[in-house]
Amino acid sequence: MKKVFITGATDGLGFMAAEKLIEKGHQVILHARNNAKGEIVLQKLPNAKAVVIGDLSSISQTYEIAEAVNQLGTMDSVIHNAGVGFQEPYQETEDALPYVFAINSLAPYILTCLINKPKRLIYTSSGMHQQGDAELKDLFWKVKKWNAAQAYSDTKLQNILLAFAISKRWPDVFCNVVSPGWVATKMGGPHAPDDLEKATETQVWLSSSEEKEAKISGNFLYHKRPKSYLLAANDIQLQNRFMDYCESLTNIKLPNG
Template identity: 55%
Template structure:
């Protein structure tokens, strides 16, 4: 039995992954943005151990989430599932003055990775759109670029792959991978999404718990349990180091040695 924490598991793919894990007999801790959403999550996933609440758009609350998770002991796997979509037509600023998409999709996974006790496995949800992300990592705060919700989302999903591969390199004792669930009909994906919703949560569950040889790997990018090509910049050490330094600067959270 594995002990798994899943961010953004009040609905969508996070909740579906949680349901699969509980069904397989694993110990699951959910995450929701606030207490109301947390109550909904616990009601929707009978058998989940508990829920940790905190808004990942806030640096302070993200730190509190990490503290709460650590109080529950060490986890076998953390699935960084939480994310917001590409439909923000105007830049939405967080309380910390950061673009909402970047704060939730990019910076929060960095903070949680730094502050939660190292699990055995890390899984980061990306998207096929990451291939359109900006590898220069310039203007992460969108101060000079004209706002594009689509491009901000693509950038953030590239950041998730960069982070996954950086962890694979820096933490050789941890299996760290990124996945592409496909364009599926969740609240984020929309009703017309063409890929299989049923298949979408299975790869993250497999990577979090399976003893299959193919799952016990690191530094890979998966789609439906198969290795898939990724933006080549994600594998570059200089890009990884630049991203980690920028996240450290913006969050005030130092990357652990």
């Protein structure tokens, strides 16, 4: 039995992964943005171990999420699933950060640094990362004209940079990043072409399986298989720049491996 924490577990792929892991007998800690959503998801998944409440767009609330998770003990696996999509209008958080960046990119960094180190980490990217800005220019969108699809693509590349950096810095953790495909969730829309049933199989497998093939690190996976990705993500200097940037925004440093 594994103890698994999943961000963004109230609907979509996070909910589906939670449901499958609970069915397999694992202890699942859910995350919800607010109390109302937390109550609803517990009604739907009454066998979940707990639900942790907090808005990932807020640095202070993300701190609180990490603290609440740690109070429940050390996780075997953390699935960083929460994210917002590629049609978001420009808006800033209470910390004066772009909303998409705060949730998709910065929150996984903060939680990784603050949650007790698990045995397995799974991050969520997208095929759209291929269009991401590999030079990490103007992450606050203060100069460029807002482009929601480009901003989303940037964050999905940043998820890969984070996962690859962690896999090097924490060699004792199985750390990977997943593309679930373009599927018919609230984010993906009703006409998305990929297989919804397969969209969470890799996250569930990586977080819970004892198969040798699941105990891997530093991979970008789609449907449990390696998938091609933007080669710039292999650049260690670029990975370190992203990590340093997140540290400068939060004053939180990744613990040594």
